[in-house]
Amino acid sequence: MFVKPARLQIAALCFRPGDKEPEILLVSTRDTGRLILPKGWPEKDKPAHQTAIIEAYEEAGVVGKAEPRPMGSFRSYKGLSKGVKIRTKVLVFKIRFEKQLEDFPEIGQRQCVWLPLSEAIEAVNEPALKRFLRRKRSEIM
Template sequence: MFVKPPRLQIAALCFRPGDGEPEILLVSTRDTGRLILPKGWPETDRPASETALLEAYEEAGVVGAADPRPIGSFRSFKGLADGIRIRTKVLVFKIRFEKQLKTFPEIGERECHWLPLSQAMEKADEPALRRFLRKHRTDLT
């Protein structure tokens, strides 16, 4: 049986110093309000780390510095407008927070939540994302 390979998405793992542990940015999805990382489809005209920066800006107004290499990946599903869900591989780039703008393209469409890492590991709505955060918690420096 042939199984289609997962489609690739690029995610931004935005983090900043917090009290005792780093804070992680989770954003709500536009349709169901689930809490996820800012992410989107790769752009052919830019490196993946720049795509991660663009997603952080568009979805949450975050400006920062992206590591040029991914921290890792996890499997997920993307819900399409017609109700179909497709398998995705999510390639994750660390974004060191510098500032959050008051206006950005998707303002009013999503909620932004800065959470201590331990809470983000509980509140993220994707089990694979929760496992990813647990596995990489020591990499957020």
Template sequence: MGFARTSAAPDFSWLQGLGGLFVKPARLQIAALCIRPGEQEPEILLVSTRDTGRFILPKGWPERDKPASETALIEAYEEAGVLGTADPRPIGSFRSYKGISNGLKIRTKVLVFKVRFEKQLKSFPETGQRKRLWLPVSKAIEKVDEPALKRFLRRHASEIL
């Protein structure tokens, strides 16, 4: 009994889905905690995610050959049109998950930099893709869904106020 030979290459696409089953080290993301004066207390900026509409801090992957604080400024601009000045050192960090296109999620460590608001532009790279929401810190804590971000904001509220 012989085996039939085919000229088609074997299909190993099913292997791609297995990647999420293995524990991966946390990936680093950089977030901007944009702060501006409010009527009763300072306000912070939340932006919606493009896929689910959850509210989060503007964040993204580190930019090659740039300080992390500069990456925070880039994310604030690209996702919300915010211009400002970033502290050179992070205020803190929290653990999160980043959804990727095939439905998998990867663990991330999010390093957060304070950004002092100077100006907000009407037109920016992700105009129309996200909602921008300025809220007092206490209201922002209620608005975010992510438990680790809630804890981060509660823990650092006194540094924001």
């Protein structure tokens, strides 16, 4: 049986120091309000880690430095119009937080929350993202 390969998306795992553990940024989806990492389709003619920087800025106003190598990936689904969902592979890049701007392209379209890592793991409801964050916990700490 032929299975169409997953389409690639690029995600930004933005982190900053917290009181007891690092905090990571989650943003809400525009349709259902689920909490996810900022992510999007690859940008033409740009390295993947640059796409992660662009997504963090566009969705949350975050400015930071991305590691050029991905920290890993997980499988997900992207909701399209009329309830269509397509399978995606999400490549995740760590971004060290520098600042968060008050004005950015998707302001007002998403909620942006910084949560301690352990709370962020519980706040996401996508099982594959939850597993990814648990598995990569030591790399984020």
